[in-house]
Amino acid sequence: MYRILIADDEKDERNVIRFLLNKYRFQLDIIEASNGKEALAQLEKQPVNILFTDVKMPFIDGIELATKARELYPNIQTIFFSGHNDFDYIKKALSLRAIDYILKPIKPNEFQQTVSSVLQNIKTQEKELAQIEANTELIKTHILNRLINKTPLEKLKNEYPSIDFDFLSDYSHMILMQFAEPFFDRLPQEKDTLFFYQQIEKAITNFSCDFIDLNPFQILLLVKINGESSMHTEQIATRIQKQIHKEYGINCFTSTSKKFSSPSEMPSFYEELEKDIEDRFFYSDTYVYPKEEAAPIEDKGYPEADDDLLHDIKNAVIFGDIVSFKQNMNLLFEKYRLNLEISHIYVRFLFSKLLQMLVYDLPLYDKRTINKKLEAIYSCPHFSDIEKILTSVQNEIIKKLEDERKSPKHVIQIVKKYIHKHYQEDLSLNLLSEQVYLSPGYLSEIFIQETGCGINKYIKNLRMEIAKDLLHSTNMKVNDICKNVGYQNLSYFVRSFREHFGASPEKYRQMDRKKKENS
Known part of the structure; x- marks a missing residue:
């Protein structure tokens, strides 16, 4: 509910305004002040959406009050009303971005129209702010993706001068989650990414984190600094693993980073996470990595x-x-x-x-x-x-x-060829390893050695590039492109495309067409 502050030194006038607000059924939290000083105290005590103020009042007049109100709340909507039909007052009111200037006695129809306009302005402004915030969060996720993939921090800052990079300093640890099968792409519609995040929050009470899905098999959690809790990252990872298994009935493997003191450490720490989690191929009952050193065994033979x-x-x-x-x-x-x-x-x-x-x-x-x-x-x-x-x-x-053993380069060529031929289908490490008669762990190792990136990342990059080419060269619908490049869940495909290229498929197609028109 929005809040309106009525500031007027005449009680009868305040009563009239309250009456009209109730008559026209405006759903507002109404507070009052009998002078400018009292109104300013109310503003300092609680946020206000609409300031309805008389121009001339004791202690602090309406013009000064509106100025101080805008300093406190830049988006506050101000309506002046006065018995003085003075052009100088009107000019000052307009310079403060007042919505309207109403003369006393107030005309009910004019009042209703003005307040309705103000409420519509507030709703429009909220939508615009929400869109700006959503776009900012998307850009931040895109920045994180590129940062952990070794794009220099200074280069990113130069590319995005409007973004405040201080948000990177909020993070203290990273947790890499690995699934044996695609995760988000296989979620039922009623269990979307918001539901997933709620499950994570259940597991890590007293902590907060952001997450980015790197590819259908991997999710990276960025744990925010919390000086109050003594819980170790390994404990958080264990809780997450148990919560995911409880809710979805599947196992995920996690690797945890050390605490980093600077965002510039994130790429090397992420590289360590990927190396640590590769151990999952060697342990059938371990879900949190790096694996602790085993204590001396006391069992008498097994x-x-x-x-x-x-x-x-x-x-x-x-x-x-x-x-x-x-x-x-x-x-x-x-x-x-x-x-x-x-x-x-x-x-x-x-x-x-x-x-x-x-x-x-x-x-x-x-x-x-x-x-x-x-x-x-x-x-x-x-x-x-x-x-x-x-x-x-x-x-x-x-x-x-x-x-x-076979030449690794030859093996990688076979795997790449298979991926390029079957990118529209479900591709897993186990399936690819069967094509070259190697174990999944060994194939993963030599693929990284030969190409510099993991298999899952290679598949995602290929699918994204093909999707980009289809947007550029065809009129295919986004939903058809989604299926054509091997994704089943449209919303997951759109989000993956945004994180990869910094824009949605539709937005990318629009920008591409504008480039063609201008060239």
Whole structure:
């Protein structure tokens, strides 16, 4: 409800105005003041939308009151009324952007028309301000996208001189969320991005954050500075993961950044987040990264868990995934390196089984050499000696895998070709890795090494460029372009396009046509 302040030193006049406001059923919160000084005190105490003031009053006249009111509230709507038909007063009123100047006695029809006009002005102004704010927020999101993708901060400031870049200093941490399937693009219509943000707010009480969806599989949360809470970012990430699983029934993986002291650190911190979250391919039950160092294991042997680990090592060798191979070998070493409560007989049996499995899949040794190493495992006085034997075998296997595995550049070309041919379809890391017979983790790693960006980002960039070309060269509807480039959710496609190019598809098409006309 809007608030109106009636300032007049004559009570009867104030009563007339109140009567007319009620008669014409204007929904307004009405407050009164009997002089300019009292009116100014009311303005300082609470915001006012409309000032209805007499020109001549004790202490502070209406002209001075209106001046001070505009200093407090630049968008306040002012209506002067007076019994003095004086042109000088009218000129001053108009210089203060008064809506109208009403002479006493007030004519009811004139009064009704003036107040209606004022209310319409307020509503129009609110819409304009909301549009400006929405455009500003869109530009800020676009700036964040480019900043984390290593566009220099100074360059961004030069490109957007009207934007106050102090908003970047509000953020203290980043949390990267990764989904196995497209997230926003698959949300039911009743569960839009606003609903998602509400779920995040439930998980991080006492904190606030902004978010940008980087691509269908990734969302970046920017946590704002909060000096009152002692909760760590890892705890926030854990709560978010649990809330998302509770609400949507899906798992998301998160990686958390350290606290950054300057916006210029954000690109390097984001790069670390992407590297940290790649570990999700190696851990089936860990959702928050970077993964903490495992404490010494106190369990007295878990053969089933060990069998799973041996199975993962075997698959890593089969798929030529050196990263996963080394990772799982290290896990096995760490599990027993300080686990003094486990029977040394079981440890010797486990690592002799590992040795036989490795040399069986890649026959590096003859039978005599294998038996010699097995005897050494059973006679080693310390676990570190067993570790040295297996590390030596591991290094030989890695060398052989490096010699035999396919050229990464060739693999990337195959993947790129497949993406360009099937960009209209659902594309996932698992699907692409199947095309080249590699594990998802290894494909992701070499794709970044060879192209400088992740697969999801590459797919999004391709789809955005194709959408831009279609807007430029065809009259296709935006909804048809959305489907043509592989998106199912129109609102998500429009938002993604805005964040990528800084304008909606329709706006981009209009600007493109103007360029053609002017050229």
